[in-house]
Amino acid sequence: MKFPFPFRQWEAKAGAQFEVAQVGKLRRQIAPLYVLLTLSAASLAFTYRTLAPVWLTLVMPALLIAACMTRMIGWGLMGQQGEVTPAQARTALRRTTVVGAMFAVTFSAWTLALDQYGGIREHSHLAMFVAISVLGCVFCLGYHPRAASVICLIDVGTFLVHSFNRGSKVDIAIAINVALVTAVILKVLRDSFASFITLEISQRALEQKREETQNLCEENALLAQTDALTGLPNRRFFFAELERMLAADGQAFTVAVLDLDGFKPVNDGFGHALGDQLLQIIAHRLRPATDSIVAARLGGDEFGLLIKHEAPDAIRYARWICDKVKESIPLSDATVTVGCSLGLASYPEVGRTAQDLFDRADFALYYAKSHKRGGYVIFSSELAEIVRSDREIEKAFQVAELERELTVAFQPIFATNDLALVGVEALARWNSPHVGIVSPEQLISAAERAGMARRTTLTLFGKALEGAAWLPENVRLNFNLSALDVADDVTVSLILERLDMSGLRPERIVFELTENALVKDLDAARVSLERLRNTGAKLALDDFGTGFSSLSTLHRLPFDIVKVDRSFAARLHDAPGRRLIAAIRGLADALSLQCVLEGIETEEQLHEATAAGFGFVQGYHLASPGLIGDVLAALELAREAA
Ligand code: C2E
Ligand code: CA
Numbered sequence: 001m002k003f004p005f006p007f008r009q010w011e012a013k014a015g016a017q018f019e020v021a022q023v024g025k026l027r028r029q030i031a032p033l034y035v036l037l038t039l040s041a042a043s044l045a046f047t048y049r050t051l052a053p054v055w056l057t058l059v060m061p062a063l064l065i066a067a068c069m070t071r072m073i074g075w076g077l078m079g080q081q082g083e084v085t086p087a088q089a090r091t092a093l094r095r096t097t098v099v100g101a102m103f104a105v106t107f108s109a110w111t112l113a114l115d116q117y118g119g120i121r122e123h124s125h126l127a128m129f130v131a132i133s134v135l136g137c138v139f140c141l142g143y144h145p146r147a148a149s150v151i152c153l154i155d156v157g158t159f160l161v162h163s164f165n166r167g168s169k170v171d172i173a174i175a176i177n178v179a180l181v182t183a184v185i186l187k188v189l190r191d192s193f194a195s196f197i198t199l200e201i202s203q204r205a206l207e208q209k210r211e212e213t214q215n216l217c218e219e220n221a222l223l224a225q226t227d228a229l230t231g232l233p234n235r236r237f238f239f240a241e242l243e244r245m246l247a248a249d250g251q252a253f254t255v256a257v258l259d260l261d262g263f264k265p266v267n268d269g270f271g272h273a274l275g276d277q278l279l280q281i282i283a284h285r286l287r288p289a290t291d292s293i294v295a296a297r298l299g300g301d302e303f304g305l306l307i308k309h310e311a312p313d314a315i316r317y318a319r320w321i322c323d324k325v326k327e328s329i330p331l332s333d334a335t336v337t338v339g340c341s342l343g344l345a346s347y348p349e350v351g352r353t354a355q356d357l358f359d360r361a362d363f364a365l366y367y368a369k370s371h372k373r374g375g376y377v378i379f380s381s382e383l384a385e386i387v388r389s390d391r392e393i394e395k396a397f398q399v400a401e402l403e404r405e406l407t408v409a410f411q412p413i414f415a416t417n418d419l420a421l422v423g424v425e426a427l428a429r430w431n432s433p434h435v436g437i438v439s440p441e442q443l444i445s446a447a448e449r450a451g452m453a454r455r456t457t458l459t460l461f462g463k464a465l466e467g468a469a470w471l472p473e474n475v476r477l478n479f480n481l482s483a484l485d486v487a488d489d490v491t492v493s494l495i496l497e498r499l500d501m502s503g504l505r506p507e508r509i510v511f512e513l514t515e516n517a518l519v520k521d522l523d524a525a526r527v528s529l530e531r532l533r534n535t536g537a538k539l540a541l542d543d544f545g546t547g548f549s550s551l552s553t554l555h556r557l558p559f560d561i562v563k564v565d566r567s568f569a570a571r572l573h574d575a576p577g578r579r580l581i582a583a584i585r586g587l588a589d590a591l592s593l594q595c596v597l598e599g600i601e602t603e604e605q606l607h608e609a610t611a612a613g614f615g616f617v618q619g620y621h622l623a624s625p626g627l628i629g630d631v632l633a634a635l636e637l638a639r640e641a642a
């Protein structure tokens with residue numbers, strides 16, 4: 001192989017690491033070199049033992065052998081330190097060249113001094129000594145060609161000059177022979193050193209490549225487990241981590257599935273770019289500060305959490321997350337708010353495999369979405385039962401003949417001062433041929449899930465209007481509207497149209513809305529409510545006291561009546577309960593709202609409600625919901641009694 005570059009360039013190219021490799025190789029060949037020099041020097045000294053003075057046959061060889069031994073020990077000690085640093089390697093190489101040159105000078109001087117003594121046979125031994133030590137150097141310093149070249153140059157050069165000076169043709173021929181052989185061997189040495197460097201360079205390049213490939217693989221693995229939009233771990237990572245946790249030490253943990261409430265309107269209304277921004281902000285809020293929680297984006301607006309704590313701590317965390325998500329979100333064009341619903345499933349209580357745990361958390365989420373929106377639900381066997389029946393109801397609803405199966409019950413509302421009938425509340429009833437009697441809440445949520453909320457509301461409203469047609473002119477009809485009804489312009493228009501067609505004066509209608517139906521989108525609700533109210537109909541805030549919003553927030557909406565939830569009627573028996581109810585009624589008074597107390601079940605509650613200043617009451621004690629005929633008969637009886 002041709003020399004590709006001179007030494008310095010090779011070394012520079014191979015870099016500092018190369019010198020470390022060079023010293024490593026050299027270390028193994030230094031001991032044989034000094035052993036060879038020692039034996040050769042001893043043997044030459046022996047040849048001249050009687051011919052030359054003692055300082056040349058004993059003192060000088062002893063000093064040279066001692067120096068050889070010292071160097072050999074020095075290299076041996078360096079070998080025990082293990083891997084040398086690049087700086088140490090560079091110093092060792094330089095030192096080897098300098099020490100080699102000093103040895104060459106000293107050995108040459110010694111041999112030239114000896115050469116003054118002895119005869120032909122001794123001269124031959126001396127020439128052989130020079131040849132052997134030069135060749136030994138070349139071979140043993142194969143990984144340090146610079147040192148080998150310097151030593152050869154000094155030794156062979158001196159020998160050549162000396163032989164020419166002596167003038168013997170045989171001596172000159174021997175010296176030239178040694179010089180030529182040395183030159184050829186040096187050339188071979190440099191060739192093989194060049195291949196050694198090339199091999200080292202390519203090996204290093206290979207290692208670097210391998211390292212790069214490994215880094216790339218790690219980077220790819222990370223990317224494959226990360227959600228590109230939010231930077232959170234993705235679904236794949238979530239399940240892998242869940243499997244890892246199950247395979248670990250069996251410690252209790254909770255799987256949570258989180259779904260945003262109200263994301264779709266933002267995404268559709270403000271555009272996908274802002275939708276993405278919102279998801280990024282939510283992801284940032286979910287990103288846990290502790291490694292005992294893993295948050296991942298499962299897709300769309302669904303996130304998964306692995307909470308490495310037992311149920312009570314997981315619940316605390318779920319509550320904290322719900323509050324955190326609810327905080328307002330500043331987007332570049334607007335500030336919005338969304339909520340979230342969470343389903344939780346605990347290991348090992350409700351499942352022992354990743355799929356079971358996830359399915360059950362998802363099951364709980366499904367329930368939270370339809371019954372506890374904005375909150376969390378923990379999976380339990382009772383919940384499974386409820387959800388199973390929910391699904392059956394949903395199926396029954398899909399095949400229901402609404403007009404025939406839905407009916408309306410009417411529950412009277414009375415004035416407290418004279419117990420006169422002032423209104424009736426229309427309450428939905430569904431008796432399904434497949435699943436039997438279904439509660440109105442389940443009916444409404446099944447209708448919403450089936451995308452038939454509008455048809456259901458209009459069917460019920462139609463039946464409520466039919467019943468109300470039998471009522472005296474001074475009795476109002478209360479009709480319940482859901483969140484979806486208020487959010488849907490078409491439903492509102494069709495309700496107004498039906499009302500108009502029925503001939504019932506709008507002033508006789510009260511639309512009841514729960515606060516939870518309003519808080520989701522207050523502005524959209526206000527528009528619908530104003531449309532309804534502009535006809536002369538009244539608006540009642542239903543189930544007051546069960547939601548989150550304050551009365552003052554709702555004051556911004558055009559209500560006429562507030563219906564205080566029945567749970568408050570049950571608190572009328574003690575003084576703190578009475579004080580609370582009086583405070584609510586005082587607030588309603590301040591806002592000029594009429595007040596109805598629902599759920600009056602005893603004479604005592606009726607008495608307390610009247611004493612607390614409620615103008616109107618409703619409850620089983622006065623009248624249960626029933627057919628319009630029963631309501632009218634009761635009314636007739638009351639009139640007769642009066
Ligand atoms: P709501 O609007 O608060 O209706 C009053 C509920 O309280 C009725 O239950 C009624 O039967 C019950 N109730 C009346 N007096 C008493 C009492 O003294 N004690 C007790 N414990 N309960 C009493 P119902 O009929 O099961 O209706 C439940 C809920 O379903 C209603 O609560 C209302 O939010 C909803 N709902 C009923 N009909 C409709 C409808 O046509 N449309 C919509 N969107 N929701 C409806
Ligand atoms: Ca109601």
Ligand code: CA
Pocket residue numbers: 542543563565598
């Ligand atoms: Ca109510």
